[in-house]
Amino acid sequence: MPELPEVEFAAARLRTAVAGRVIARLDALHPSQQRHLPEEARRAAEGLTIDRVERRAKIQLVHLQGGALLEVHFRMTGDWEFTRVGEAPPRYERVRLETADGVRVSLVDSRAFSVVRLHAAGAFVLPAIGPEPLTDDFTADGFRAALARRSGPIKPALLDQKLVAGVGNIYASEALWEARIHPATVANTLSRERVTRLRDAVRLVLETAPTERYYGRDDVNENEIWRVYGREGEPCRRCGATLKRLPQAGRSTFYCPRCQRR
DNA sequence: CAAATCCTGGTG
DNA sequence: CACCAGGATTTG
Numbered sequence: 001m002p003e004l005p006e007v008e009f010a011a012a013r014l015r016t017a018v019a020g021r022v023i024a025r026l027d028a029l030h031p032s033q034q035r036h037l038p039e040e041a042r043r044a045a046e047g048l049t050i051d052r053v054e055r056r057a058k059i060q061l062v063h064l065q066g067g068a069l070l071e072v073h074f075r076m077t078g079d080w081e082f083t084r085v086g087e088a089p090p091r092y093e094r095v096r097l098e099t100a101d102g103v104r105v106s107l108v109d110s111r112a113f114s115v116v117r118l119h120a121a122g123a124f125v126l127p128a129i130g131p132e133p134l135t136d137d138f139t140a141d142g143f144r145a146a147l148a149r150r151s152g153p154i155k156p157a158l159l160d161q162k163l164v165a166g167v168g169n170i171y172a173s174e175a176l177w178e179a180r181i182h183p184a185t186v187a188n189t190l191s192r193e194r195v196t197r198l199r200d201a202v203r204l205v206l207e208t209a210p211t212e213r214y215y216g217r218d219d220v221n222e223n224e225i226w227r228v229y230g231r232e233g234e235p236c237r238r239c240g241a242t243l244k245r246l247p248q249a250g251r252s253t254f255y256c257p258r259c260q261r262r
Numbered sequence: 263c264a265a266a267t268c269c270t271g272g273t274g
Numbered sequence: 275c276a277c278c279a280g281g282a283t284t285t286g
Contacts, residue, residue, distance in 0.1 A: 003280060032269070058281080074280045077270085092270085111269045113281070152263055161282080170280050204274055229280085254276080 002074040004133065004166025005209035007058045010080050014060065014105065015053040017082050022049050025207035030094045032112045037095065041118035045070065057129045057165035066072070067121025078114035079104045109129075130164045130174070133202050138164060140196040147195060150187035155242040157187045158202075167202060170229045171209070173254045175201040177228045177238075182262040183246060183253040228254040 002010065026042040049065040058113040062070035072078075081090040085102045089129070095107040095116050107114055130146065131137035143164065150157045157163060158172040176183050178201035181194055190198070210225050229238055232245035233256055241258035 006280080030269090073281080075268090076279070077281095110270090110271055111279085113269060115282095150263095156264085158282085168280050250266085251281095 002058055002078065003171050003209075004058060004206055005211040007166070008055055009058060009211045010074065010167065011053050011055040011060045011219045012080070013078055014062070015106060017052050017080075017099065017103055018062075018097070018099055019052060020050065021103060022099060023097060024100040024205075025096070027096040027100040028094070028116075029096060030112045033094045033107075033116060037118060040221035043067070045118055047229075057161055058168075061124075069119045069121075069159060070126045071115070071117045071119060071124060073115045074107075074109070075110045075111070075113035075115065076144055078107055078109040081108045082085065095208050101251070127161075129161045133164050133166055133206055138203070143199050144192060146186045146196045152187060153184045153248055154181060154187045154190065154198075155183035155253045156251070159249075159251070164202065166206065169251050170226065171202070171205050173229045174205040174227050176253075177255060178205055178258060180260055182260045183248060183255050185262045191250070209239075226254075228256065230254065 004259055007218050012242045025035070026045045028037045028042060043177050045064065045068070047149060048068065051063040051065060054061045054063070058073060059091055060072040061250055062072065064070065073150065081093075083090065083104045083106065085098050085104050087104070090095070090106050092108045092110045093106040094109045094114060097105040107116065128206055130143065146163045147154070147157065148229060153174055158167050158175065159169065173183070179194065179198040181190070181198055231243045234243055234258040235241070238257060243254055244257050246253045248254065
């Protein structure tokens, strides 16, 4: 469920639940997870204290005593669920971490795409990712320089973590609507002004993300949350035109054909 | 660049 | 049954 705001929220919940506690058991309950996190890695984590939890892009980094590191990526459908040891485990539990004092953290993920890996001290190298969008590192000039090397449509480009970290399929559509830019616009043809507008829009949608309203809940109406995402056939909140869906690079993009211009 | 791939659902 | 799903890597 995770783009940058949701992963930030997840990391905060994890931090609250386990920072300072000792790992008693680490289990992988799905073959896919067992491949990423083999038996010897799971054993190596046991007995170590959890020092701190941080987020970089959509990656959660769990720093362990002595410098080892658990790298967690939720991909499409991952999330944390917290219970006590001995309680009924949650549905779709793929990785389970239990602390010595009885906290159980489950990585729940129906599609099992999530990745958890253990890295020895100093072994983890952060993949090449672009600037964090909510910091001063995300400048209009830098963004423009990166887009200048792109000859494809802007929307798939926004999903490339090397351009800017943390934007996913929902917020890409939302930001383009906010900036009034058509998702098929060729990235390197965007004017300086529009690149700046898009940068500001990315920041706006991530800053004002309704994370806690919908995250992990099924009683919210998606249609009330998003400006365009998932709203094909419904009226644009800005101009009233009928919103459209456009498949790009295998993903759905939603946009307003009237107020988002090329 | 886009498509296929990793998986397991939910929905029409 | 077909199609869709908030990600990212690999392949053509």
